[in-house]
Amino acid sequence: MTKLVLALHVLAAIIAVGPVTVAASMFPAAARRAASSPGDEVFAGVRILNRICRVYAEVGLAVPVFGFATASLMHVLNSPWLITSIILTAVAALLLGQLVLPRQHALLTALVESTAEPRLDRAATARLAMLTGCFNLLWATVTVLMIVRPGSATGA
Template identity: 65%
Template sequence: MTKFLLAVHVIAAIVAVGPVTVAASMFPPAARRAFGAPGDADALATTRLLHRICRVYAVVGVAVPVFGFATASNMGVLGDTWLIVSIVLTVLAAGVLALLVLPRQSAVLETAEGNGVVEEAPGETATAARAATVRLAMVTGIFNLLWATVTVLMIIRPGSTTGA
């Protein structure tokens, strides 16, 4: 049963977390393209699609810790330090995604769809939009680093007796 749970946990991580990290990373440059070419429907559609991927796969990603806890419980490692650190980092990554990345993507997308609400000073709108995408890229990078760290901890598992 442990091997089955572990396989489902790993598959869920690949299928759910992978697309979110890639789409979230692609969103800021796509949004900058949408801002740079206000009439480009394809650039805006790409930005919408990337945001939708992030939202949908974030929900699907809930399966990763569910099967992770089941696997850890079955393996008897719920109290191990590497797992506790991984859990904390996973909670942080989920928080960054839910509280920072997705809302900022929504705000950037709304601005891009509105083609810059401020008509009086289009230069300021473009500067503000660019700054928003830069901040979003930074937050997305933090999200990705958290997941990369969790992945490394899951592979290395300090104190593991598997020899890895």
């Protein structure tokens, strides 16, 4: 049972978090492109990237659910590496839900409202890129902690 839940946890992380990290990273540059060369195709790409981020963020809720189930089955809920991973995951989720997605939405709104000649504040897209980078760094750190697991029996 532990192996099945662990496999589901890893699959959920790959399938859900991977697309969010890529789409969120691509969004600021795509938004700048949409503002500088307005067109339905460019704008559609920005909307798709935002939709990927929103949908896969919701799907990503399965990652901690399966993670807690795995940790419980493995009796490691009190391990420092796991507690650190839980905290970093929570920070990443808050960053995505409270800062990255709302700023993506604001930029999309700005693009829609200025259809004649879309304009975006370059500083806004730069801040979004920085926040997205922080989100990605948090997930990379959690991934490393999950693999290395300080003090694990694997000897890694």
